[in-house]
Every structure is written in C-alpha cells, then in structure tokens.
Amino acid sequence: MTQQLVGLDKITDTVAKFTAVVSRRLPDDVTSRLTTLATEERQPMALMIYDTMKKNQELAGELKRPSCQDTGLVQIFVQVGSHFPYIDGLSEALKEAIGEATQLAPLRHNTVETFDEYNTGTNVGSKSPWLYWDVAEGRDDLQLHVYLAGGGCSLPGQGRTLMPGEGYEGAVKFVMDVMTSYGLNACPPLLVGVGIGSSIDAAAFMSKLALMRPVHSHSVNEVAAQLEVDLEEAINSIGLGPQGLGGSKSVMGVNIENSARHPSVLSVAVNTGCWSHRRGTIRFDKDLNYELLTHEGVEL
Structure with missing residues (x-):
C-alpha cells in the first residue's frame, strides 16, 4: 500500500472516531455555556431540565452512546492547505469516515436519497456527508469542523x-x-x-x-x-x-x-x-498528527 493510501486510511479512521466522540460529548464551550445558563436560571421547571441535560451528557459519556437519538445529517467544513499532502482522495476518505462512524457510534441512519426516497443505511449518499470546501493557500495542514445537524x-x-x-x-x-x-x-x-x-x-x-x-x-x-x-x-x-x-x-x-x-x-x-450542539473541530498537520480544538483531554 502506498504512503498516500496509508495516510488517507489514517484520516478516515481518526475522523470516524472523532465523529463518534462528537455524537456523545458536547464541545467544551457548549458545556460551559449551558452550565452558566443554568446558574442564571430561577424557574424550577427550567432548572430541572438543565439538570436532566447534565445527567444525559454524563450517561452518554459513561455508556459511549449518542447524547440524542437524532444524530443528524453530517456536514463537514473542510479547510485544507494547498500543500497538504493528502488532498487528493480526501473527499472519499471523509465519506468513508462517516460510514465507519455510523457503525462505531452508532449513528442513526439519517441519509435519505431525495426523490428516490430510500434510506441508504450508512449516512453516506448523494453529496452526503455535505462537504464545504475552503482551500488555504500556502498551508500544509487540514482543519475540519464536523457537525451533526439534527432535524429539529x-x-x-x-x-x-x-x-x-x-x-x-x-x-x-x-x-x-x-x-x-x-x-x-x-x-x-x-x-x-x-x-x-x-x-x-x-x-x-x-x-x-x-x-x-x-x-x-x-x-x-x-x-x-x-x-x-x-x-x-x-x-x-x-x-x-x-x-x-x-x-x-x-x-x-x-x-x-x-x-x-x-x-x-x-x-x-x-x-x-440545539442545546445538544454536536460539533467538533480537529486539526491535522502534514504528518497527520492531530489536535482536538473543541474536546480537551479526549484521545481517539
């Protein structure tokens, strides 16, 4: 197997694992903001709901299961350096990652082919996951915002x-x-x-x-x-x-x-x-070392 294919396989594996994490653990800034809002609330019903949200997140982490049954339609914002060595084949690698994450997380099957009206069962389909591309000239890194866009x-x-x-x-x-x-x-x-x-x-x-x-x-x-x-x-x-x-x-x-x-x-x-705003940001350098910008302390 060539170095190019080995690298793309590593991206696929890492993004699949990260997507599974995003499905069950909120980004640090969202968790912090929800905590702040709860401390500012006074209505008993609202306080009970915030407490339930917190317990929901704790259980999702313990059980390693998505924090909401609607794991959304996956969208990825791709900012890729023009000198990133694995730019060729990246689109397919990201699609494969979501297919793998569907089994790993597991993610609910949410990709329905428009007009044909059938569920692919893999969260991969026509232009799904949806990829937003931004080429960063002169750079050799890759940054991804992975977003699980729920129906609600x-x-x-x-x-x-x-x-x-x-x-x-x-x-x-x-x-x-x-x-x-x-x-x-x-x-x-x-x-x-x-x-x-x-x-x-x-x-x-x-x-x-x-x-x-x-x-x-x-x-x-x-x-x-x-x-x-x-x-x-x-x-x-x-x-x-x-x-x-x-x-x-x-x-x-x-x-x-x-x-x-x-x-x-x-x-x-x-x-x-929504309150369960499941998005995460991961950055790869040219050697495919990664950094999680939204989930401190998590190892894939």
Whole structure:
C-alpha cells in the first residue's frame, strides 16, 4: 500500500472516531455555556431540565452512546492547505469516515436519497456527508469542523432577500419572526447563526458557518458584534427557556457572519443549533498528527 493510501486510511479512521466522540460529548464551550445558563436560571421547571441535560451528557459519556437519538445529517467544513499532502482522495476518505462512524457510534441512519426516497443505511449518499470546501493557500495542514445537524434544529433554517428600504431593521425582524415561529421546536437554548450579505446562497452558507464559531464569541465587526448582543437579549425576552417550556434564557448566543453586498440587495439567513450542539473541530498537520480544538483531554 502506498504512503498516500496509508495516510488517507489514517484520516478516515481518526475522523470516524472523532465523529463518534462528537455524537456523545458536547464541545467544551457548549458545556460551559449551558452550565452558566443554568446558574442564571430561577424557574424550577427550567432548572430541572438543565439538570436532566447534565445527567444525559454524563450517561452518554459513561455508556459511549449518542447524547440524542437524532444524530443528524453530517456536514463537514473542510479547510485544507494547498500543500497538504493528502488532498487528493480526501473527499472519499471523509465519506468513508462517516460510514465507519455510523457503525462505531452508532449513528442513526439519517441519509435519505431525495426523490428516490430510500434510506441508504450508512449516512453516506448523494453529496452526503455535505462537504464545504475552503482551500488555504500556502498551508500544509487540514482543519475540519464536523457537525451533526439534527432535524429539529435544522427546521428553523430560513432565508430571505429584503427590499433595500427594509434595511437592517428588516433583517432583525426576519430573525425574530423565525425565532417566534420555529424556535420553540428546535430544542432551546439555541445557538443562532445569522448570515447577512448580497445573495441568499451566501447568507445561508454564512449562517451555517456561524454555528461553527465558539458559543458566545463575537464578530470582529463592532456593529455586528453589538447586533449579536441585541438579538440575544431580544430572543431571550421571548421566554422560550430550555426545551421551550419557559425560562429566562432562550439562546446560548447569537453569531453573525457577514459579507459585502450589492447596494440594492440585503439577504439574511438563519440557522440554529440545539442545546445538544454536536460539533467538533480537529486539526491535522502534514504528518497527520492531530489536535482536538473543541474536546480537551479526549484521545481517539
């Protein structure tokens, strides 16, 4: 077997094991944020739910089983260096990794072929797992955001291109309309990703990318960062609370990603992550040594 194939097999094995970990253990920032929200809560029902969430995570770790029965449709954000030695064949290696993780975790079979309407039974299918590609010129490493996008938290995903006169106020109104209509069903407290830009496809991509940022991080743009704070406060005021049963906190945070736009176009999109926000980040160097950026202390 050539060195190339040996390397790709190692990537497949490592990503499969990491995906299994992501299915049962929340990233450190999410766990920390949920703990903080629980300490700030006063309603008895909400406190009981947060306690149940904590026990759920403990049992998932002890039993090595997914923390939620809906292990989602797998999406991977791939940032690969142009000099990464295993770039050829990487796409297939990642698909094989999800097939292996399906048995290892195990992951629920969630990949249904559109139009043909059959479940592949492997979580691998037409453009599934969905891979978002970003080539980093001059680098020789590989970084992956592995995300298990559950059905409940995917349902609120929406986008709209606004008329110019609606402005940023229109974007805020759109986000709030989505939250008041669908936030209840997405297993709050939610991480809300918002994308704002010049086209609906760009806005949708950025809203999903925003969910890969650490919980309660802030945009580098000061105006967007303030809007994140304002939207968090506004959504919290709805009173959804954990699991939508009432409470003072409805979201873990709001993350906004933006791009430049056409003068007469303002597109906005929303995607959400549920309280069990199962995403993880792993980085490989050119020799395939790996570092887990979201799950400290875990060895694969």
